[in-house]
Amino acid sequence: MSTVVLLLITGLGLGALYFLVASGLSLIYGLMGVLNFAHGAFLTISAFLGWEAGRRVSDGTWWGLAISALVGMAIGALVAALTEYFLIRRLYERHIEQALVTVGLSLASVALFEGIWGTDPIYTARPEWLTQTTEILGAKIPNDRFLLIACALVVLGGIVLFLHRTRYGLIIRAGVENRQMVSALGIDVRRSFTLVFAIGGAAAGLGGVLASVYYGYVSAHLGSVLLIFAFIVTVIGGLGSLTGAAVASVLVAVLQQFANFYLGGTGDLVVVVALAAVLLVRPRGLMGKVA
């Protein structure tokens, strides 16, 4: 029983990380049809700069972590908005060029980060409570899992509130359904594109800082690893569906944890098989729209 609880909560924690990356990917694809391979780079630079800011203010404390999170979100939003404004905006409806630019940016940024921070992981200090465990039903759960889950829930709630309570949210929800018709109502839908990139970037930025808490280090490859699973989650959940991304994040991460434990470390393989199964049986994903 305790093992199941441990795997379940650890899976939820990892799922929270996947969601923070996948939420932006899903919104960006849903509204703009852009598969953003540079999303991992937003996460990594936010993790590095968040860590740099946090350790300078107060290393290994809650205050330092809060500074890291704020700086990470701000950097993620800024870099994502700049990417949209200077690179992606010129390439809407040109999917191959979009993929080439974002993949190129992703590869170049890893090289840049390695040039600045080196190729080895840099281990980070955390608040003491996050290094401890809490016992639930006999399972000793690392406390950082609770932080990850709480942050993902706050981000999910925040995005849902934004989408349902603001005019921009309304435009984005309508744009995900039918971008051309939004324009035909006299709305400059492209203005909301930068905003969606910024929101996705901020979520990825927070994800970057929390990934450094979860893994205990920052590295130039942090974003690349999480991006692969975030893409899988986005496809399984249904491209463009925020709820789908949330549900699929939990399913994929929990499945991965259980397979790693009970099926001899085959978590990644099982996730890919699940992706293939979803694509074969329900190509639009769990909650995606029919094309």
Place this chain on the structure above:
Amino acid sequence: MTEPILALSRLSGSIAGQQVIEDVSFEVPATGVTALLGRNGVGKTSTVKSILGLIERTGEVRLAGERIDALPTHRIVQRGVGYVPEDREVFGGLTVAENLRLAERYASPRRELVAQLFPDLVERRAQRAGTLSGGQQQMVSLARALVNDNRLLLVDEPTKGLAPRIVDEVAAALATAAETVPILLVEQNLHVIRRLAERVGVLSGGRVVHTGAAVDFLDDEALVQRHLGVHDASEAA
């Protein structure tokens, strides 16, 4: 004669590189309903989409004398052009109220007019538009255009696929709207055209082949037969 609200000059449009209308020249007067007619596939919807810049186009489009053919779609609409698309294109995941709120462009939207024309929508304001019947969705689509004080309405096949009772409601709403705003109406239902339109333009092979008074066109059975391939059954009705 007063300036036309809309003037098309040598307007050509293409979709994915395929030309769908060619050198369309046509004027919409500043009052009343002008119907754009033609057989299926002659380019009526493409003409409307070209006016709005929803498809690639060349040529001249003037709204009350001002050229708008270089403007993006949202800027054209902001100049006072309401659009009711062929397949309603309501946002199915949004509620009726959200669909209407999204369409409101001015500080004082005409909510009372919409409520008066479509009382059913008031009752269903919290319902997702995707769960409405075809007729109700058409009302949402029309209401989105009528909620603003426009200078021109482009209405594309508003009665397509609707039950006769709903067709009457839609026609009545358009008649009310036409009292205050000129309408370019794409329509297949000759009964509706006879009821609403004062003038017609007929497209064939992507070009305008006839313009004139609606009643003259509809009363000329040979002309109707030649350009539309149907008889005007409404005449006998």
